[in-house]
Amino acid sequence: MDRVIEKKKWSKKRILTIVGIVALAGLIFASIYFTSGGSKLNVDTERITVSEVKKGVFQETIPVNGVVLPETxxxxxxxxxxxxxxxxxxxxxxxxxxxxxxxxxNTDLELSLVNQETAVYNLLTQMQISRNAAQQNTINNLNQMTDVDNDLKEAKRLYDLNKHLYENKAIGSQEYKQSEIKYNYQVEKSKLTEQILQQDSASNKQQLAQAQQSYQGSQNALAVMRKKVGDxxxxxxxxxxxxxxxxxxxxxxxxxxxxxxxDVMGSYKVRVDVDEHYLSRIYAGLKGHFDFAGKNYELEIRKVYSQIVNGRFQVDMIFTGKIPEGVRRGQTLQILLALSDERESLLLAKGGFYQQTGGNWVFKLSKDGSTAYRVDIQLGNQNPDYYEVVSGLEPGDKVVTSSYENYDKMQELVLKK
Incomplete structure (x- = not known):
């Protein structure tokens, strides 16, 4: 008699199929979980840097390099x-x-000097000849004037005598008229001679003044030429x-x-290169400081050169106090240039996290310090040490500030000591 064999509900093949389906579903779920940002990662606390958010004095500064130059x-x-x-x-x-x-x-210049000197000497000789001729002419005129005066005196004497004799009818009218005519002639000749002498004197003065002016001009030209050769x-x-x-x-x-x-010694300035990004915020009067030989020194912008070369522009800074001893021309100084006044702000220490987050979020530690989870934040200005926190954090919060390169896709960090 045949016996009915009962079929098994959980065969080995069926079990393996179910296990495969469950495993596949688990992989899919894990993939969705990890890609959805809900992942966790165990992190050794010794491999990260944790910084505390605190209130403090903040001043926006940028590091720049400057070269020491003479001020003048x-x-x-x-x-x-x-x-x-x-x-x-x-x-x-x-x-x-x-x-x-x-x-x-410069042989051309030296030859021009020789020619100019010769011209001056020739002019001086010509002036001397002209002066001698003028003097001789004046002497001749004076001699002529003396003769005319003498003739005038003689004609007047004869005229006066004849006039007296004529009035006493001792001589005739003809002889009297001749002496009168001769006297009047000598009077007019004397006036003419005196006028000629005055004109000659005025002409001599004018010629002398012109000659002096010409000579002075030549001397000035010679002086300029000598200076050019002297240069x-x-x-x-x-x-x-x-x-x-x-x-x-x-x-x-x-x-x-x-x-x-x-280079005038004893006074210096610092020529600083600044990124063009800050051009609109840089102006005369901004201050900076640097450390030199263990001491801090202050500088102030005196002049801004707005021309941009290779993405940078330059400013000149001067020392507002004592100049460091031992500073030398051409020396490079590392300067912190202040772009704002000091103010009370919420501060977060700078770190490598910024490269991955752009300052938009950070890993903030829980109160017990066992985990760190993402929080959205907003950062403002910065200086070489701190970021200025605008929102998202409070004083006393602890934040992972080291690099997020290996876990920037994580949602939460489990901190292990």
């Missing part, structure tokens, strides 16, 4: 072009005002240090070409 530099340009014949000093020499630096030669010797305009000297013996220099500069 006077450029040396070739006033006249020429060939470098001799160098009296070398670059870096401490100079006194008027001390020669180098000598140029072939380049001299220090002030006391200071000679720097950037660019001249070698035998080298030709054009008029106006830069030869070097004189």
């Amino acid at each position: 530099s006077i450029y040396l340009d070739a006033v006249e072009g020429g060939r470098v014949e001799e160098k009296y000093v070398e670059d870096g020499t401490i100079m006194k005002k008027g001390q020669p630096i180098l000598r140029l030669s 072939l010797i380049v001299r220090s305009p002030v006391d200071g240090q000679l720097t950037s000297l660019d001249a070698e013996v035998g080298q030709s220099k054009n008029k106006g070409e830069r030869l070097g500069q004189i």
Whole structure:
């Protein structure tokens, strides 16, 4: 008699199928869970940095580099072009005002000086000849005036005598008229001679003044030419240090070409490069400070150069107090430039988290410190040490400020000691 075999409900194959389906569902759930931002990650506390949010004095500053330069530099340009014949000093020499630096030669200029000197000497000779001629002419006129005066006196004497004789009928009218005519003639001749002498004197004065003016003009031109030749010797305009000297013996220099500069010693400024992003916020009067040899020194912006080169612009800063001892031209200083006044703010220490979050969120620790979870925040200005917290955190909150590179997709960190 046949026996009915009862079919098993949980066969091995069926069990394996169910287990596979459950495992697949688990993987799908885990994937959804992890990608939905609800994941957790165990983190060793020794591998992270935790900072406390606190209230404190905040000032927005930016780090910049500045180069120490003399506050006053006077450029040396070739006033006249020429060939470098001799160098009296070398670059870096401490100079006194008027001390020669180098000598140029310019044959055209020197020849022009000789020609100008010759012209002046010729003019001076011609003036002397003209003066002698004028003096001789004056002497002749004076002699003529003397003769005329003498003839006038004789004609008057004869006229007066004849007049008396005529009135006494001792002589005839004819003889009297002749003496009268001769006397009147001498009177007119005397007046004419005196007028000629006056005109000659005025003419001589005018010619002398013109000659003097011409001679003075020639002398001025000669003085200018001598100065131009004298400028072939380049001299220090002030006391200071000679720097950037660019001249070698035998080298030709054009008029106006830069030869070097004189740096006035004892006073310095700092030339600072600033990113163009801050151009609208930089102005004269802003202050900065730096540490040098263990001491802090303050600077103030005196001038802003608005021209942008390679994404940066420059400012000049001056020392507002004592200048550091030992500071040298060309030395680089690391300066903190203040962009705002000091104010009371909520502060969060700077850290690597900002690279992943952009300051939009952080991992904030729970009260017991066992976990850290995401919170949205808003950060404001910053300085080299702190961010200014606008919202999302309170004083006393503890925040993971180290890099989030390995867990920026996590929603919560489980902190393990």
